[in-house]
Amino acid sequence: MIMAWVLVLVVLGSVIFHLVSPWWWTPIASNWGYIDDTLVITFWITGIVFAAIVLFMAYCVYRFRHQSGRTAEYDPENKRLEIWLSVVTSLGVAAMLAPGLIVWKQFVTVPDDATQVEVVGQQWFWSYRLPGEDGRLGSSGVEWISSDNPLGVNPHDRFGADDVIVEGGNLRLPIGKPVKVVLRSVDVLHDFYVPEFRAKMDMVPGMVTYFWFTPTRTGDFEVLCAELCGTGHAFMRSYVQVQEQADYDAWLADQATFASLQQGQPVRVAKQP
Amino acid sequence: MANASDRPDAGIPPAEVPDLALPHPHSWWAKYVFSQDAKYIAIQYACTATAIGLVALVLSWLMRLQLGFPGIFDFITPEAYYQYITMHGMIMVIYLLTALFLGGFGNYLIPLMVGARDMVFPFVNMLSYWVYLLAVLVLVASFFAPGGPTGAGWTLYPPQAILSGTPGGQGAGIILMLVSLILFIIGFTMGGLNYVVTVLQARTRGMTLMRMPLTVWGIFIATVMALLAFPALFVACVMMLFDRLLGTSFFMPALVEMGQQLSYGGGSPIVFQHLFWFFGHPEVYIVALPAFGIVSDLISVHARKNIFGYRMMVWALVIIGALSFIVWAHHMYVSGMHPYFGFFFATTTLIIAVPTAIKVYNWVLTLWRADIHLTLPMLFALAFIVTFVNGGLTGLFLGNVVVDVPLSDTMFVVAHFHMVMGVAPILVIFGAIYHWYPKVTGRMLNVGLGHIHFWVTFVGAYAIFFPMHYVGLVGVPRRYPEIEATFITTPIAGLNAFISVAALTVGAAQILFLFNLFWSLRNGREAGPNPWRACSLEWQTPETPPKHGNWGKELPVVYRWAYDYSVPGAPEDFIAQNDPGPRVERDGPP
Ligand code: HEM
Ligand SMILES: [Cu+2]
Ligand SMILES: [Cu+2]
Numbered sequence: 001m002i003m004a005w006v007l008v009l010v011v012l013g014s015v016i017f018h019l020v021s022p023w024w025w026t027p028i029a030s031n032w033g034y035i036d037d038t039l040v041i042t043f044w045i046t047g048i049v050f051a052a053i054v055l056f057m058a059y060c061v062y063r064f065r066h067q068s069g070r071t072a073e074y075d076p077e078n079k080r081l082e083i084w085l086s087v088v089t090s091l092g093v094a095a096m097l098a099p100g101l102i103v104w105k106q107f108v109t110v111p112d113d114a115t116q117v118e119v120v121g122q123q124w125f126w127s128y129r130l131p132g133e134d135g136r137l138g139s140s141g142v143e144w145i146s147s148d149n150p151l152g153v154n155p156h157d158r159f160g161a162d163d164v165i166v167e168g169g170n171l172r173l174p175i176g177k178p179v180k181v182v183l184r185s186v187d188v189l190h191d192f193y194v195p196e197f198r199a200k201m202d203m204v205p206g207m208v209t210y211f212w213f214t215p216t217r218t219g220d221f222e223v224l225c226a227e228l229c230g231t232g233h234a235f236m237r238s239y240v241q242v243q244e245q246a247d248y249d250a251w252l253a254d255q256a257t258f259a260s261l262q263q264g265q266p267v268r269v270a271k272q273p
Numbered sequence: 274m275a276n277a278s279d280r281p282d283a284g285i286p287p288a289e290v291p292d293l294a295l296p297h298p299h300s301w302w303a304k305y306v307f308s309q310d311a312k313y314i315a316i317q318y319a320c321t322a323t324a325i326g327l328v329a330l331v332l333s334w335l336m337r338l339q340l341g342f343p344g345i346f347d348f349i350t351p352e353a354y355y356q357y358i359t360m361h362g363m364i365m366v367i368y369l370l371t372a373l374f375l376g377g378f379g380n381y382l383i384p385l386m387v388g389a390r391d392m393v394f395p396f397v398n399m400l401s402y403w404v405y406l407l408a409v410l411v412l413v414a415s416f417f418a419p420g421g422p423t424g425a426g427w428t429l430y431p432p433q434a435i436l437s438g439t440p441g442g443q444g445a446g447i448i449l450m451l452v453s454l455i456l457f458i459i460g461f462t463m464g465g466l467n468y469v470v471t472v473l474q475a476r477t478r479g480m481t482l483m484r485m486p487l488t489v490w491g492i493f494i495a496t497v498m499a500l501l502a503f504p505a506l507f508v509a510c511v512m513m514l515f516d517r518l519l520g521t522s523f524f525m526p527a528l529v530e531m532g533q534q535l536s537y538g539g540g541s542p543i544v545f546q547h548l549f550w551f552f553g554h555p556e557v558y559i560v561a562l563p564a565f566g567i568v569s570d571l572i573s574v575h576a577r578k579n580i581f582g583y584r585m586m587v588w589a590l591v592i593i594g595a596l597s598f599i600v601w602a603h604h605m606y607v608s609g610m611h612p613y614f615g616f617f618f619a620t621t622t623l624i625i626a627v628p629t630a631i632k633v634y635n636w637v638l639t640l641w642r643a644d645i646h647l648t649l650p651m652l653f654a655l656a657f658i659v660t661f662v663n664g665g666l667t668g669l670f671l672g673n674v675v676v677d678v679p680l681s682d683t684m685f686v687v688a689h690f691h692m693v694m695g696v697a698p699i700l701v702i703f704g705a706i707y708h709w710y711p712k713v714t715g716r717m718l719n720v721g722l723g724h725i726h727f728w729v730t731f732v733g734a735y736a737i738f739f740p741m742h743y744v745g746l747v748g749v750p751r752r753y754p755e756i757e758a759t760f761i762t763t764p765i766a767g768l769n770a771f772i773s774v775a776a777l778t779v780g781a782a783q784i785l786f787l788f789n790l791f792w793s794l795r796n797g798r799e800a801g802p803n804p805w806r807a808c809s810l811e812w813q814t815p816e817t818p819p820k821h822g823n824w825g826k827e828l829p830v831v832y833r834w835a836y837d838y839s840v841p842g843a844p845e846d847f848i849a850q851n852d853p854g855p856r857v858e859r860d861g862p863p
Contacts, residue, residue, distance in 0.1 A: 001647075003652060003655060006731075006732070007655070007659065010735060014663075014739060016369065017739070017743075020429075021740075021743060022763040023740075023743040023744065023746065023747050023763055023765065023768065024743070024746060024747070024763075025437075025464065025679070025746050025748065026337075026747065026748055026760040026761070026762060027762075029566045032679075034675075035675055035676065035678060035679060037668065038673070038676050039673060039676050039679070039680075042669060042676055043669050045669075046666035046667070046669055046670075049662075050662055050663060051634065051664060053662050054658075054659055054662065056637055057637050057640060057658060057659075059654060060616065060637065060640035060641055060643070060645065061424075061640070061645055061647070061655065063643060064576075064640060064641070064643050064645050065402055065546070065645045065647060066644050066645055066646045066647070070644045070645040071577070071644055071698055071839050071846060072576065072577045072642060072643045072838060072839040072846070073578070073641075073642035073643075073650060073749055073839070074288075074576035074578075074579065074838075074841055075516055075578075075581065075642070076577070076579050076581070076582075076583065076836075077338070077581070077582050077583070077584070077585075078581075081632070081638075082585055082634075082635075085630075085631065085634050086627060087629050089626070089630045089631070090627055093623045093626050094668070096623065096669060096673055097619065097620065097623045097673060100619060100673035100676060101528065101616060101619060101673060101674070103675040104612075104615050104616065104619070104674045104675040105616075106614075107675055107678070108612035108615070110615065121644070122529075123438045123530070124438075132425070141527075142527050142528055142529050142534070143527065143534075145529045145532075145534070147532075152529075174509065174798055176443060180652060182775060183609075184459060185434070185531050187431055187432065187438075187527045187528050187529060187531075188432045188433035188436060188438065188439075188528075188530075189433065189542060191682060193682070193750065193837050194759075195679075195747075195748030195760040196760060198678065198679040199678055199679070200607055200681070200682070201607050201609065202607055202608050202609045202681070203544060203609070204542055204608070204609045205432060205526045205527075205528045205542065206526025206527065206528070206540075206541065206542070207526075207541075207543070208608055209609035220719065220759070221760070222758050222760055224758060226681075226682040226683070226750045226752075227430075227682060228355070228425070228426045228428075228430070228752045229431065229433055229438070230433050230436070230438030230439045230442075231351045231352050231355065231438060231439070231440065232351070232426075232438070233351075233752065234351065234750075234751070234752075234753040234754055234755065234756070235351075239629055244544060259286075269624075
C-alpha cells in the first residue's frame with residue numbers, strides 16, 4: 001500500500017524536479033543547438049516511458065496486492081502483446097536514434113571554410129597555436145619539444161614559421177566563423193571541454209584529434225579538462241574569448257610568431273616532398 | 274489411445290551420468306577452511322566480497338564529504354580523492370558485485386537449483402575462492418604501499434596510469450592493482466568454468482534447459498560472457514605491467530612528461546581503451562544479468578504468478594549477452610577514435626534497448642492480476658525496477674552518440690551508471706539475501722529492521738543519484754574533487770551538500786542491515802524448509818540448511834518448470850518442480 005504511493009511520489013517528484021529545479025544546462029554559445037534539441041526529444045520520450053512504467057507498477061501494487069481470497073491469474077505467455085510491445089519500443093528507439101545520427105553526421109563533417117586552431121594539452125595547462133598569414137599550421141612532434149619550442153613545432157617546416165603561439169594563455173576566436181579545433185597532447189590524455197560550446201574531444205599523445213564548431217556569442221568561456229590527467233586535472237583551466245572580427249584582428253597582429261620565438265635562429269625552409 | 278504422457282515421469286530420461294562421488298572432508302581444516310562444498314565456498318565468497326565492499330562504501334562517504342563540503346577536510350587532497358574514486362569504483366564493480374553474484378549466488382544456487390550434489394569440479398572451485406582472496410589481499414596491500422594505491426580512475430587509462438603525475442603511477446600502487454586484477458581473473462576463470470559445466474552437465478533428471486529458473490539462466494549467461502570478456506582485461510593488464518616494469522611501449526607513444534623526453538615510443542593509448550571496454554561493457558551485463566535472473570524469480574514467487582513470457586525472457590538474456598560484445602566503443606565516442614565508428618556503435622547500443630525493454634515489460638506484466646505479497650524481497654524487486662528503468666533510460670542519452678558529446682565525462686554519467694549498475698543490482702542483492710537467508714541459515718531475517726533498511730536505502734539512493742544527473746547536465750565534469758567555474762550560473766553547492774547527506778544516511782542504513790544479518794543468525798524466527806512456498810528445487814531439499822551433497826540419498830526428479838504458481842484447480846497456489854502431481858496444460862514451456 002505505502003509502496004504504491006511511494007511509486008507515484010517518485011514519478012511526481014522526478015517530474016516536478018525536472019520542471020522547476022533551477023539546474024539546467026548553461027546557455028549555449030555555439031552552433032550545436034541541434035544537440036540540445038536531440039537531448040530534449042530524448043528527455044520527453046524517456047520521461048514518458050519512465051512515468052508510464054512506474055505508474056503501471058503502482059497501479060498493480062495497489063490493485064493486486066494480497067488480500068484474503070485473492071488468487072493470481074495463470075497466464076504464461078501472450079505472443080501478440082509481446083510482439084506489439086517490441087514493435088512500439090523499436091519505433092521509440094528509432095525516433096531517438098534517427099535525429100541523433102543526422103546531427104552526428106553534421107558533427108563529424110567539417111565545413112571547407114573552417115579555420116584551423118590547434119589546442120595543446122599538457123600537465124596541467126593549455127596552449128594554443130593559430131596559423132599565420134599562410135593559413136596553415138606547420139607540422140609538429142614531441143621530438144622537437146624544447147624550452148624555446150614548447151609545442152614541438154617542426155622547425156624545418158616553412159608553414160610553421162608564421163604560426164602564432166600562445167603558451168599557457170587564452171585562446172581568442174572571431175565570432176561567426178567555423179573553426180576546426182585540432183587537438184594534441186604532449187604527455188597524457190586530456191579533453192578540451194567548454195560547456196557552452198556543447199562539444200568536447202579527447203586529446204591523445206601520439207595522435208591528432210579534432211572537432212568543429214562555430215562560436216555564436218561573444219564573451220569569455222572557461223575551458224575545462226574532461227579526461228582524468230593526474231592530480232592537477234580539476235585545475236587545468238583557461239578561457240576561450242570570442243570577439244568581434246575587428247577586435248580579434250587587432251589582437252592577432254600583436255602576437256609573437258614561432259619564428260620570432262626561435263630567438264633569431266634562421267628558420268630553414270623545408271624541401272617539399 | 275491411452276496416453277503415455279499422462280504418466281507423471283513421461284519424458285523424464287533415465288540418469289545418464291552416474292551420481293557424483295563427492296569428496297568427503299575428514300579434518301577440521303578440510304571442513305571449515307579449505308572446504309570443497311559449493312555452499313560453503315559461496316559463503317566464503319560472500320563474506321569476503323562484503324568485507325571489501327565495506328571499504329568501498331567508506332571511500333564513497335569520504336568522496337561525498339569532499340564534494341558536499343569542499344575545503345573542510347584537509348586530509349582529502351586531490352591525490353587522495355583520486356585514490357578514493359579509483360579504489361571505490363574498482364572494488365564495487367569487480368571485487369564486490371562480480372564476486373558476489375557469480376562466486377556467491379552462483380555457487381550457492383546453481384547446484385541446488387539444477388538438482389546437483391555440488392559443482393562438477395569441487396577442488397578447482399575451492400581454489401577459485403583462495404585465488405580470489407589473494408587478489409583481494411593484494412588490493413588491500415596497495416593501500417599500505419609507499420605512495421598509496423593508484424589514483425588512475427577505475428579505467429586505468431595509460432599513459433597517466435603509469436606516470437608520475439598520477440598517485441601510485443610511479444610507486445607500487447598501479448603494480449599491485451594490475452597484479453590483483455590478474456589474480457582475480459585467474460580465480461574467476463576457475464570458478465566460471467565450473468558454473469558453466471555444472472549447468473550443462475550436472476542437471477538432474479527432467480531439468481531441461483527450458484525448465485531452469487531464470488536465476489540460473491542469468492548467472493549462466495553472465496558467466497559465459499565473463500569467460501569471453503575477462504581475457505581482454507587480462508592481456509591489457511599484462512601489457513600495461515610490461516610497459517611499467519620492463520619499459521615496453523604497448524600503450525605508450527613518444528611523450529614529454531614535465532619537460533622530460535621519456536624513452537617510450539610507438540604504442541597507442543587508444544588500444545588500451547578498446548581492450549578495456551571490450552571487457553568493460555560486457556562487465557556491466559555480467560553484473561546485470563544475474564540480477565535480471567534473480568529479480569525475475571523474486572517477482573514470480575512473491576506475486577504468486579508465473580513469470581510472464583518465460584521463453585522470451587531466456588532469449589532476451591541470450592540476445593543481450595551476445596549484443597553486448599559489439600557495443601563497447603560507446604564508452605569512447607569522444608576518445609579520438611575514428612568518428613565514423615559513432616554511427617555503428619550508437620546503432621548497436623540503441624538496439625540493445627529493445628530486448629532490455631522486453632525484460633522490463635515482462636516483469637511489470639507479471640504483476641498484472643497477480644497476488645502481490647509485499648514482502649521484503651518483493652519491495653526490493655519493485656525498487657530495482659524503478660532504478661533500473663531510470664538508469665536504463667538515461668543510457669539512451671549516452672548511447673546516442675551526439676547526445677553523449679556534451680554529457681560524456683560529466684556527473685550525468687556518474688549518476689547514470691550508479692543507477693543502473695550500482696543501485697539496481699545492489700537492491701537485487703538485498704532482495705535476494707532476504708529471500709534466501711532462510712535457506713542458508715534456517716532462520717528469517719528480522720522484518721522490522723528490514724523495513725527500515727529498505728525504505729532508507731531505496732528512497733535515499735534515489736535522492737542521491739536522481740539529482741546528480743542535473744549536476745552533470747549543468748556541465749560539472751566527473752572526477753573533480755571540487756568545482757568552481759564560470760559556466761555554473763545557478764550555484765550547485767546546496768544540491769551537492771544534500772546529495773552528500775543522503776549518501777551518509779544510506780550508508781548508515783547498511784550498518785543496520787549487517788546487524789540484522791548477525792542478529793538473526795541466533796534470534797531470527799525459524800524458517801522451515803520452504804517459507805515462501807516456492808516451486809524451485811532449492812526449497813525442496815530434505816534438510817534446511819541443506820547438508821553436504823544437498824539431496825540425501827536420491828537426486829530429485831523434475832516434472833515441470835519453476836513457475837507453476839496459482840495453477841487453476843491445483844490444491845495449493847504452487848506446485849513444486851519435483852512434484853509429479855497434475856500435468857498442467859499450458860501454452861508455453863514444458
Ligand atoms: C551509496 C552508494 C554510493 C555512493 C554515495 C557513491 C559515490 C560515488 C562518488 C562520489 C564517485 C566519484 C564521482 C566522481 O567524482 O567522479 C563514485 C564513483 C564511482 N562509483 Fe560509486 N557510489 C556508491 C555506490 C557505488 C556502487 C554500488 C558501485 C557499483 C557499480 C559504484 C561504482 C562506481 C564507479 C565505477 C565509479 C567511477 C570511479 C572512477 O571515476 O574511476 N559506486 N561513486
Ligand atoms: Cu585532465
Ligand atoms: Cu557500455
